[in-house]
Amino acid sequence: MGETREALRTRAVAKRYGPVVALRSVDLSVRPGEIHALLGANGAGKSTLVKILTGVLAPDSGEIEVGGRPVAFRSPADARRHGVTPVFQDPALLPDLTVAENLRLTGTGAADVLERLREMDLTPPDFRTPAGELPLPLLRMLDLARALAHRPALLVLDEITAALPSDYAERVFAVMRRTREAGGSVLFITHRLLEVQEVCDRATVLRDGRDVDTHVVAEGGEDRIVAAMLGDKAVGAVPAAGSTAARPTGEKLLEVTDLGDGGRLKDVSFALHAGEVLGVVALEGQGQDELFELLAGDRRAASGEVAVRGRRLAGRHPREAVRHGVALVPSDRQEALLPMRSVRENLALPLSGRRWGPIRLNEERRKVGAVIERLEIDTRAQDEVRRLSGGNQQKVAIGRWLVGGFDVLLCFDLTRGIDVGTKHQIYALLRSIAEDGRGVLMFTSELREVPMVCDRALVMYGGRVAGELPAAEADEGMLLNAAHGLTRAEEVG
Amino acid sequence: MQATTMAATGSMARRQAWTGATLLAFLLLVAVKAQSGGFDSFEIQTMVTSTLALGYLTLAQGVIVIGGGIDLSVGAQMVLFNCLSARLMEGRSFGTCLLIAAGATLAGALLGALTGLVIARSGVPDIIVTLATGFVWSGLALFVLPTPGGGTALEFQTLVLGSGTEFWPPLVGLAVPGLIIWYVLRRTSAGLGIYALGSDRQAAFLAGVPALRAQVTAYAIGGLLCALGGLAATAFTGGGDPRATAGMTATLTSVAAVVLGGIALTGGVGGLLGPVVAVWSLYLIPAIMLARGVDPAYGEAVKGVVIVLVVLIGGLLRRNGRKT
Helix, strand or coil, X not given: CCCCCCCEEEEEEEEEECCEEEEEEEEXXXXXXXXXXXXXXXXXXXXXXXXXXXXXXXXXXXXXXXXXXXECCCCHHHHHHCCEEEECCCCCCCCCCEHHHHHHHCCCCHHHHHHHHHHCCCCCCCXXXXXXXXXXXXXXXXXXXXXXXXXXXXXXXXXXXXXXXXXXXHHHHHHHHHHHHCCCEEEEECCCHHHHHHHCXXXXXXXXXXXXXXXXXXXXXXXXXXXXXHCCCCCCCCCCCCCCCCCXXXXXXXXXXXXXXXXXXXXXXXXXXXXXXXXXXXXXXXXXXXXXXXXXXXXXXXXXXXXXXXXXXXXXXXHXXXXXXXXXXXXXXXXXXXXXXXXXHHHHHHHHCXXXXXXXXHHHHHHHHHHHHHHCCCCCXXXXXXXXXXXXXXXXXXXXXXXXXXXXXXXXXXXXXXXXXXXXXXXXXXXXXXXXXXXXXXXXXXXXXXXXXXXXXXXXECCEEEEEEEHHHCCHHHXXXXXXXXXXXXXXX | CHHHHHHHHHHHHHHHHHHHHHHHHHHHHHHHHXXXXXXXXXXXXXXXXXXXXXXXXXXXXHHHHHCCCCCCCXXXXXXXXXXXXXXXXXXXXXXXXXXXXXXXXXHXXXXXXXXXXXXXXXXXXXXXXXXHHHHHHHHHHHHHCCCCECCCCHHHHHHHHCCCCCCHHHHHHHHHHHHXXXXXXXXCHHHHXXXXXXXXXXXXXXXXXXXXXXXXXXXXXXXXXXXXXXXXXXXXXXXXXXXXXXXXXXXXXXXXXXXXXXCCCCCXXXXXXXXXXXXXXXXXXXXXXXXXXXXXXXXXXXXXXXXXXXXXXXXXXXXXXXXX
């Protein structure tokens, strides 16, 4: 085992899908005993590279070496035999099979997996449970434990922390550090630059299908990463939030009183005013999912009421909410969009829901065109929304309501898995929506967004609003403490 | 830990509940039949022999649906092997007939494997490919045997159907392949792969399941069972009938029985006992009505209503199960 042998090395790896070039030429090297971050804006080629490295896709050209030996993976199983084991964002556990059957499928020893789960300080589930009945964060940890049980030389973690509660994310970091201590390597794909600072040794940034920068991660290196990710594109200036008074003055658009769903959500009360972006911050499972589903008309209230401009919502159907001007943009873009249909049809959908009969093509064209222009939606692949990048898909999901009209926009973790540049465009858009005299209620799992975008922030804990604070004062530490229910944030009003 | 154990047993109970309910419904129908028209060993023999071919087709459909596919050509395959064997077996000795039967079974597995290969390689949906191959098999059947006819050795009929009122030969004939396939599905990695493929294709691929192999295996098992179905039809009628309508009806009934028997059309869920019992139940409904003096035409309508109701109730139960 020479020190010079890289755990993984690629040379000029390239891949195109028909006319679209996904990877132009990527040189990447991961050393033994290293945690290496792979970064890049959406569409930079990260996911294509990960698929190639894990045997899901074959490259068109270029070389891949694992432990100094050239390899050409035929399948994910083949990659695993060579010591490259991935954990994907969507757990690769089959929902209808039990955990035990899932392990048998990959030839993983159950005892080994149990041991790994204990190392992570997790209570193992009953292995006779069908995987589909376990909570998603636990499934992801099971997937990780399964990967570890194969003792990989290179562990590939593809945005594993994107939807994990922070205590689980900490466990993942601990696993990464242990792997490094044992001489293994980790390739870590993430959008969260703070995580890179926290655990990674080196980072490689991709842009437009090339590796543009590889450097040793250092204190305050975020700017360098962002600059490399964006290239020449200037970072859109973050609009100054909080310039409006922390104590809102506009008309009450949405008023929620003692709202509960009979389950996790209990007695939530707050008001959203015109011209305001109100943030909601919470750890996983504190009732925020239920709150947004209720407000969007997708779940019935057991107690309390929701009023829009003073009119009470019965909460029977999402259509009722939409008709009252309350529109939801979920974090899962697949849930919001018709993936096989065009950008235009997706944007025009609220118009056609309003009445039956022929579509007024001129009106539709005018409204849709205006929104595409305003949101700078990339229309190169406009025939099928699924072929757009994640950020552009999310713009379509918001743009739909700009076409349809609304008073209150509910945004649930809108920027999850979106690149920095597009994020900033979306922040600016939300601010401008508020300036038009409408209201935005946004849940975010990225706490740094709160002071950047919001006027006020509500902190939810245990199904209740545990506190409220002006966004300008809401730094991450304060929000995190409040979200953990440690200290009650200052009550306002 | 306690909670998850309970959840596991709960979900296992839910999985077994459907088969249990199917069995219960079947026993209820048997009781009603016994009241209205008797249910002795002759009745059992009639039931098992006249549904034997359909039973094989249902097992075939079951394995394929569990693997995430659907086969609209099972009936046509049955008709093809019915005509082929009836033509070849006519006037031959018992021994030759057995050889022909063995050859037909093998050919069925090969045809199925070919279908699976085409589906897996082309990426064309199962429903389209098997719709097309169904027409091909129907045409071939007409080519082999243009008009109803052909024959088989009497001993072959006795072997498959039993003699007098003994009902165990057809029951064994159904149970033995059924058990072997159950073992393959539940106790081998090939079978686990079929469940995995039906459960989530992408996740199965990422987990390293050889998708091509699993799909070809599922369709090969299906083809083999369809050939058995054709042989059973030959034994039952003593000849061959190339008309496609019987095949179409059989295909649709096999899908209905699979659904009634607790296999999810989305794949990955279900067993083999339920569908077979469902076939018998579907046979008993018109039989009971006939015994009670109701026009058999109503029997079909009642069968249809029962299918809708059962699937509706099952769907509601599943939805509630998920909510809690």
